Amino acid sequence: MRPLVSIVMLGLAMAVLPLHAQDIPAHDRLSGFEMMGADVQAMQRDDFSNPAMLSVREGEQLWSRAPAQGKKSCQGCHHDVATSMTGVAARYPAFDAGSNRPIDLAGRIQQCQTERQGVQAAPRESALLLALQALVALQSRGMPIAATADPRLAAARERGQALFNQRFGQLNLSCAQCHNQNWGKSLGGTRIPQGHPTGYPIFRMEWQAVGSLQRRLRNCLTGVRAEPFAPGSPELIEIELYLMQRSAGMAMDAPAVRP
Amino acid sequence: MATANVLIPRSVIRKGDIVTLKAIIAHPMETGFRRTETGGEIPRNIIRHVSCHYDGVEVFSCDFHPSISANPFLAFTTIATKTGPVSFIWTGDNGFRHVETAIMNVTD
Structure with a gap:
């Protein structure tokens, strides 16, 4: 009797396991x-009462501000954020050919800061980096x-x-x-x-x-x-x-x- | 430099109308009761007072205390009298002061 119970239990466990491994169905x-x-x-x-929009507003100001003397702002290369950054946040993380590994949006912004703007990258979770992340993410709203x-x-x-x-x-x-x-x-x-x-x-x-x-x-x-x-x-x-x-x-x- | 926003309804405002004014400001409103991972005190950093001036008078003011949330949002009503600036002044700890002004257009 006992082996039978064990087999039934094992069978039940196996029937349940694949379900657990599955993702939530789309519907x-x-x-x-x-x-x-x-x-x-x-x-x-x-948008007025959403406090994250304050961060977006800060991001808008940063977008066009040159990080240092003679350095380009984000706008200098990417122009209007509303066109150049449309849908970008919806498709990150992306593959970074330079480092040969995946990179997330915050990492890409940091990379731009060090490699192209020639300034020290803003640390993760800093108000500055989050403001730029929020500004870029907003351009994918609804997508x-x-x-x-x-x-x-x-x-x-x-x-x-x-x-x-x-x-x-x-x-x-x-x-x-x-x-x-x-x-x-x-x-x-x-x-x-x-x-x-x-x-x-x-x-x-x-x-x-x-x-x-x-x-x-x-x-x-x-x-x-x-x-x-x-x-x-x-x-x-x-x-x-x-x-x-x-x-x-x-x-x-x-x-x-x-x- | 803080980021703040003042909202005046975009609809046509007539003299004598009751108008809802809204304001929000980016501020951490650190209570002073929290501690760091190592047990050190996080000093209090809050806005202490907010006032709103319109048509030469203070139409609203209030004191803030440590339990007010970060990025405090205010909404209140006032009576439209004439076209002019609506100025919000936030003052707080560490010499914090921010003024944000918007124009209310009033038609007779």
């Missing part, structure tokens, strides 16, 4: 915007996330998927266990979102500040009591690559407000 996908309360939605919808089909990114994306399914920290939880299997349920009084990166950089109420996707990911890692990956680390960019593919086709709503 069940909900962005963080759709899962939050009406008051926060209203705050995001109105579908278009994960790059570049075959050179395939390996990194697969590593990102593996990280998404890997258990971390003292709580021994993977991203997938919360965001694929238990989304919509309560966790400490808040609803677990599906983890779609549609709105970054976001103004998060809990932070009382604008922050990037990497800050959010590091936050989650700290939450499961793991040592978070360093800002700008390849692992975080690989997770972002996978997340963008996982959410491909969803509309961008950056810069968003989240609880």
